[in-house]
Amino acid sequence: MLSGCQTSSNMTSDVITIDKSQGSKENIDSLTAVINANPKDPSGYNVRGSAYGRAGDFNRALADFTTAIKLNPNFYQAYANRALIYRSMGQPVQAAADYTSALKINPKYDVAYIGRGNIYRQAGRIDEAFQDFSRAIDLDTTDGRAYHNRGLIYQLRGQHEKAIEDFSKAIMLSPNAPEPYNGRGISYLALNDDDNAFADFNHAIELNPKLAESWANQALVYERRGDKAKAARSYAHAVALDPTYTPAKEGLARVRGSS
DSSP: GGGGOOOOOOHHHHHOOOOOGGHHHHHHHHHHHHHHHHHTOOHHHHHHHHHHHHHHHHHHHHHHHHHHHHTTTTTTTEEEEEHHHHHHOHHHHHHHHHHHHHHHOOOTTTHHHHHHHHHHHHTTTOOOHHHHHHHHHHHHOOOOOHHHHHHHHHTTTHHHHHHHHHHHHHHHOOOOOOOOOOOOOOHHHTOOOOHHHHHHHHHHHHHHOHHHHHHHHHHHHHHHOOOOHHEEEEEEEEHHOOOHHHHHHHHHHHHHHHO
């Protein structure tokens, strides 16, 4: 049952959260006026590209970041921003290449290590991902994603004590993110510490009650305790939130089939 649980979130996917207001005519016109006043300044294109990206206009964002890079080939932040656009467009190879370019310019840029590490982890290149997350951590990053995602790798390797340490650090840095609580709870379960796991899953639900993963994890604790009725309710709630979430569907079938 434990192997069916997983953690997946914006902390691991690096996909832009769309905010259409960023692409409003007023906002874009204002940013364009800045560019028109200083057409050789790459920072203006970088800022407008970020606005286009957050608005979901990825093609215009790519164009602006590419212009910024042409104007300043050492603009490592623009490489990382363009990488995020490629990642959001489902083009991880191009994204990884841009993160690598950013790191060649600035080997101490933690954002690029975390972004590239996410791509490697999702591609199954676990050792390379681990190295990138660890490098960001060695640089004293304050981005909780580095610890969270390295914790997932420790978890995958069965090193749950180390995973718990990393998830706990991620929680310190990103206290309002439910994902590290789910991650830590899974490792607690693997160590048969159901009480701490249950507390983490419940807190994840408090932070964001719309994550199917959190409800399925809570249901698993109920199931392990033998409370099939409560487990079924939590699994059913998870399925209602995300009908494609396999651990919830399998869990619901399991507790209903054994009742």
